[in-house]
Amino acid sequence: MTDKADFVVVGLGAMGSATLYQLAKRGVDVIGLDRFAPPHRMGSSHGETRITRQAVGEGGNYAPLVLNSHRIWRELEAETGEKLLNACGVLVMGPGSGQTSHHGKPDFVIRSIEVAKEFGIAHEVIDGAEVGRRFPQFLGLSGTEKAYFEPGGGYVFPERCVSAQLSRAAQLGAQIRTGVEVLSITDDGMVRLETSGGAIEAKQAVITAGSWTAPLLGAPFDSLLTVSRQVLHWYELDDLAAYGPQSPAFIWMHGATDVDYFYGFPPLPGERSIKIATEQYETRTTADTVNREVERSESEEMYRKHLKGRLAGATARVSQAAACLYTTTPDRGFIIDRHPHLDHLFVVSACSGHGFKHSAGIGYAVAERLTGGRNQIDLSGFSVARFE
Template sequence: MKDRVDVAVVGLGAMGSAVLYQLAKAGASVVGIDRFAPPHALGSSHGETRITRQAVGEGRDYVPFVLDAHRIWRELEAATGDSLFEACGALVMAPGHGETSHHGKPDFVRRSIEAAQAFAIPHEILDGAEVARRFPQFLGLGGDEKAYYEPGGGYVRPERCIAAQLRRAAELGAEIRTGSAATAIERDGSGVVVRTADRSIHADRAVVAAGAWTVPLLGAPFDRLLTVNRQVLHWYALDDTSAYRADAPVFIWMHGTTDTDYLYGFPPMPGEAQIKVATEQYATATTADALDRIVSPAESAQMYRRHVEGRFAGTTPRVAQAAACLYTVTPDRGFIIDRHPEHDRIHVVSACSGHGFKHSAGIGKAVAEWVATGASAIDLAPFSLARFR
């Protein structure tokens, strides 16, 4: 154990594992700290799969992150032999008329198309009739739907991605301390000291990527900016998988006007006869430690009735599994990547707001550059705290 390191990274989930890996890769002296033993099922980065898409309807400022992330996943696959990223294609679909919203952004399909055009991302624009012809697993389409299809999209495996980055970070010299919760971060001369129950870690800088545990650790002003919401994932059994061909994409399907009138999901994994789907809720807040991790049969039944029934070939209401996770959400559902307003040697990387994992590897690289040199190749200004003042 070193007496002092260049950077202490607090939280080793999606963002923290990526930052730790990139700092270690750059030759920095780093230590990573987590109260659990990532990858784990207690935060926001579990559940086997996460959608990735390059044309980001949440805003063009995000696109450089995910473009970098796709490259980094492939680099990690080559270095580790792990399978991390499956480019099965991504479909974003909405009604052909009327208003829609996703992650607080209106007309999300149009925004995705505009992002693809701006960054020359290969894509197709489809209507409902073409979606039904090419992807027969989608049922009940009226024919006039508007859809964005991205062949380079797909899914990443979050647990494997986190494990691969932590393993590579350790191989590159990073110290990793799990089962060790940070209890405070304080000034230490020109640097910081991160305190745990059994150790004080002195560092020139700290990166806090604690997700749903950010507010208990840092307090103001994050206590008024971050809300934790419980989200639920459902896997429904299929009694017929014939409609799910090899080119079956991941999907985001808006079927109403509000942010909760939609679902997202994944085709069956190889050798499985089930699909994973979920929606989102922002009405009920919780905390990381108070989260109800048990998904009731009534919740899965309601999800099936409202969002699944009649929309997917072969789907049954039989629940193969279910899980709860956490979103940590800002008022505008964007990210925070900035210095602590009262301590410029504490860098805060939170919150994902429900759409962060696909960006995480790219954010890790950008944050490592920023921490090491004071600037990054990707503009981080759109993710600053200043927008909330």
């Protein structure tokens, strides 16, 4: 027997849970599938916290997505009673002179300021001396650094966000099937999915499979999407005095290249550790073969290269560490577009290391597009065709 639906969403992490929820809100018949039981630690939507910033230095076309995300998370908080967004502020800081790069974009602080001005996002531009006065957790500053501070930014709780959207989607009538692997997809006027739990036919499918997208869809995504392993570290603090109630999340670029930076979060309430990470793109992996264990030497290297002497109270002792996956495109932008050869497949992938903050807004934009809604956001900058 073949199950039927108007829509099927494949993958229920950040993008899939948001899309499923938004489709269910619009009253359509929708099924959500995931090979695991989200929220889980196998993909890119775990690790307790994710930075959110509304003025996105990657480009102004992202701002409508993240602004909608903040609105949606506040609505979900009211509906579910869950705390999803902590607007503790976010600080983006780089050297006062010389080359810098973040996510492949030069002059990232200036780009963030420009987007904030364009979209009327509250912000401050401060130097390193003011950073040191206002936020005593940051050490070793020359005083000449340039920094963008956004009081409405901060961090979201990814596992809670995924759970809240799946819970609301189910309450609104969506079918959620976990532990189900999609084996093949064909499009012959209707989308047919062969899965480990049986066949499903739908009018349209949304593929939000993250690091599994390329193996599932093949060309052209197998040549566009690369997967890299990223590591998150929680370092113990021997002194909490510098971390007040409004300590910001931060991105600190201290050198010229994309790897000369780290980002982090204030300690969570009741915790005596601080989550810190950087990014790497040179070593590639796959979702099925990635090493999910973190060696002690990895945390030691992270501390030595980036953290030592830069954050008050931070020790080299690690309370926990975790690996996650980034899926990136050649230009490190998103893909939010119809499949170029299969008309009834819509692909949402390649978060490229900065996706979670946009996810609720992306779910909204995709649902509006697929159901013919009136409040459609321009997604042309996220097309597959730009890589041709």
